[in-house]
Amino acid sequence: MPLAAFCTLLVLALAACTPGMKTAQPMTLTHFENFCQVFPTPNSCDSTTICGDFANVLSTPASDLDACLGRCRRTKNHLQPTNIINNCAGTLSKASDLCAQFCRQNYAQ
Secondary structure (H helix, E strand, C coil): CCHHHHHHHHHHHHHHCCCCCCCCCCCCHHHHHHHHCCCCCCCCCCHHHHHHHHHHHHCCCCCCHHHHHHHHHHHHHHHHHHHCCCCCHHHHHHHHHHHHHHHHHHCCC
16 A cells, blocks of 8 residues: 555544544434344344333433433343343343443433
8 A cells, every 4th residue: 555545544544533523423222222132043032122121211311321321220130130041141231231332322421
């Protein structure tokens, strides 16, 4: 790759990280549901119910970041006893992480 092309790419990459540049939009509820759902495979967990429970708590606006994160924690704690023994611990963890990510993107302080 010619040096000029490399330098141009480097400048563009650095500009993308510069404050004031347009940032990505916060995660929407539809994005959350799409990221959360996984295609079931043999002996895998059905993510529909777990993701649906998290989507339900995210569908109502929270007052702030802490309230939103609290909803995620309570939902995980409620679902954990059942899902830890039925091969769904990974799905529950993924859904909980996505829930927290949704909160941080939509209720940034």
